[in-house]
Amino acid sequence: MAFERDVVVIGASAGGVEALCQTVRSLSGEFPAAVLVVMHLAPGATTALPQILTRAGPLRAVQATHAAPLTRGVIHVAPPDHHLLIDGGALMLSHGPTENGHRPAINATFRSAAVAAGPRAIGVILSGALHDGAVGLGAVVERGGLAMVQDPADALYPGMPESALACVSTEHVYPADVLGKVLDHVVRTAASTRPVEPPSPALLLEDRIARDGVRRGAVAEEVAAASGYSCPDCQGSLLEIGQQAGQYRCRIGHAWSAEALLAARDIELERALWTALRSLDEKAALARRMQHDAAGRGHAGLTGRYVNTARECATAAETLRRFLLSLSPETEAHS
Structure with missing residues (x-):
């Protein structure tokens, strides 16, 4: 059976704007596929990415809107705080659970393309940290689609490309400026493939969660x-x-990979340690204040106890402060 590859999903994160611009610059003005772009954005952020991509290449880029038609030759950019999904021949914006702390999440869009388009889909992973998109790209390949990945050596942040390549095997690994040229050729080449099995129950469950997991309830213990x-x-x-x-x-x-969960634990631990440091500093200051008051009233026993408390807290705080400042240069901003 021959399939026309008419759905392209592209995921990027840190360092991804430059890679996206290089990729879309090489696409022709008659690009015969719809393009969905997902880039990690903070929930309250505003983005100029559609305008940037429109200026970067010949295709028009727009911020995706709910129920808009999936249009060939148009780049549909996921808006902040919404997953970008495919619903038949239209786009769907969902406020489904975050994945690896992100909404929009690359995995959610890639899984949706795998379910909706099967072998017609092409998944592209560009520069980014950690590995959102790797599992989604695996779903695209599982359903007969094609995987393309920016060469990690070319990426400003190689984490996402490296994780994608650890998850799927593909011959389409290129620098961003080459990747666009190859993509423009690949979408014009009909893909002959064996009949593809229906989406697995696990893939359908994950796609359903991204669509309406909060409304219907997401994961049951029995599965x-x-x-x-x-x-x-x-x-x-x-x-x-x-x-x-x-x-x-x-x-x-809410979805987490092991790597993202580990990173989230690092953040939680550091936040807890800074809270502990603040508590030690405040306790030492309070003990010194109480020492001064007790000395003024002639309570030698209480004065000595408060002196010891202040000294112990100050010593512990200094040890903790040195540890926190050793974690990374960025932590100095907390001091």
Whole structure:
């Protein structure tokens, strides 16, 4: 069977604007596929990415809107705080659970393309940290689609390309300026492939969660094993789900990879340590104040106790402060 590859989904994060511009610059003005672009954005952010991509190449880029038609030759950019999904021949914006702390999430869009377009889909991973998009790209390949990845050596942040290549095998690994030229050629080449199996129950479940997981309830205990970890977003129990090890969701649907969960734990730990440091500093200051008051009233016993308390707190605070400042240069901003 021959399939026309008419759906392209591109995921990028840190360092991704430059890579996106290089990629779309090489596409022709008669590009015969719809393009969906997902870049990690903060929930309250505004983005000029559609204008930037429109200026960078011959295709028009627009911010995606709910129920808009999936249009060939147009770049549809995910807006902040919404997953960008495909619903038949139209776009769908969802406020479904975050994935690896992100909404929009690359995995959500890639899985949606895998379910909706199957072998007609091309998934592209560009510069970014950690590995959002790797599992989604695996779903695209599983459904007969094509994977393309920016050469990690060409990426400002190679984490996402490296994670994608660890998840899928593809011959289409190029620098960003070459990747666009190859993509423009590949979409014009009909793909002959064996009949593709229907989406797996696990893939359909994950896609359904991105669409309306909060409204309908997301993950039931009977379809997933307890992990023993808690969700950084809601502190609920995380369940191990998906076809790959190290993929977790809480009961209301927040998704985490093992790598992203580890990074979130680092942030939680550092935040807790800064809170402890503040508490030690305040306790030392209060003890010194109470020492002064006790000395003024002639209470030698109380004065000595407060002196010891202030000294112990100051010593502990200095040890903790040195540790926190050693973690990374950026932590100095907290001091």
